[in-house]
Amino acid sequence: xxxxxxxxxxxxxxxxxxxxxxxxxxxxxxxxxxxxxxxxxxxxxxxxxxxxxxxxxxxxxxxxxxxxxxxxxxxxxxxxxxxxxxxxxxxxxxxxxxxxxxxxxxxxxxxxxxxxxxxxxxxxxxxxxxxxxxxxxxxxxxxxxxxxxxxxxxxxxxxxxxxxxxxxxxxxxxxxxxxxxxxxxxxxxxxxxxxxxxxxxxxxxxxxxxxxxxxxxxxxxxxxxxxxxxxxxxxxxxxxxxxxxxxxxxxxxxxxxxxxxxxxxxxxxxxxxxxx
Numbered sequence: 001x002x003x004x005x006x007x008x009x010x011x012x013x014x015x016x017x018x019x020x021x022x023x024x025x026x027x028x029x030x031x032x033x034x035x036x037x038x039x040x041x042x043x044x045x046x047x048x049x050x051x052x053x054x055x056x057x058x059x060x061x062x063x064x065x066x067x068x069x070x071x072x073x074x075x076x077x078x079x080x081x082x083x084x085x086x087x088x089x090x091x092x093x094x095x096x097x098x099x100x101x102x103x104x105x106x107x108x109x110x111x112x113x114x115x116x117x118x119x120x121x122x123x124x125x126x127x128x129x130x131x132x133x134x135x136x137x138x139x140x141x142x143x144x145x146x147x148x149x150x151x152x153x154x155x156x157x158x159x160x161x162x163x164x165x166x167x168x169x170x171x172x173x174x175x176x177x178x179x180x181x182x183x184x185x186x187x188x189x190x191x192x193x194x195x196x197x198x199x200x201x202x203x204x205x206x207x208x209x210x211x212x213x214x215x216x217x218x219x220x221x222x223x224x225x226x227x228x229x230x231x232x233x234x235x236x237x238x239x240x241x242x243x244x245x246x247x248x249x250x251x252x253x254x255x256x257x258x259x260x261x262x263x264x265x266x267x268x269x270x271x272x273x274x275x276x
Contacts, residue, residue, distance in 0.1 A: 014043075019092070132157065148181045
């Protein structure tokens with residue numbers, strides 16, 4: 001497979017890379033990135049969330065934890081990162097992007113990339129498209145303790161709105177798994193409960209945090225650019241390097257749909273510049 005030689009030249013340090021998938025996805029959504037970064041000489045890890053099919057296993061589209069919260073997921077990746085021989089570059093998509101920020105807030109990682117991240121506590125913007133995208137979970141209070149699947153039509157709106165319904169359905173059949181509703185309920189209440197009880201807290205002002213890049217997609221329904229940009233602006237009190245990048249034509253399924261390699265290359269070259 002062709003890969004841009006600039007990846008190699010822009011990545012003088014060979015820190016390992018940890019890829020963290022998001023809600024309704026599994027590590028299999030990173031397969032292209034794993035191949036591309038591995039071809040550039042990187043050691044790449046893509047562990048699953050607790051209870052999710054791991055790489056090397058046949059993806060079970062029904063397998064997902066029914067009642068797990070963001071704290072358990074972050075602790076899971078915290079423990080994994082601490083097993084590595086050196087601090088990794090952490091890249092996460094969607095809820096993986098929120099997890100990435102929380103890990104960096106704990107002092108972990110050499111650099112972080114949050115792609116289309118779910119909003120931490122403090123981000124207040126709530127576009128109508130986000131409300132529509134998350135309605136499959138919020139329409140039933142009992143979904144707080146259930147793993148909730150997306151129908152093909154819901155998946156098309158949330159993940160793949162820039163491609164045909166037929167192509168979206170193919171990606172749904174290939175990648176989609178149920179997502180634990182508790183995470184969305186925790187995110188929805190994070191700004192109305194005391195900070196001590198909120199599950200999605202990050203330290204925006206942390207001075208010694210690793211460099212962080214936030215990436216948005218211009219056609220993302222569930223985390224539109226305005227949400228990611230507000231997330232970025234919350235870090236203005238920190239002297240740690242923090243950047244924002246928007247890819248104007250990208251939907252939420254940015255890690256898999258055509259053009260994913262441009263996003264992957266940008267993420268790696270940025271971290272190379274900021275984590276030498």
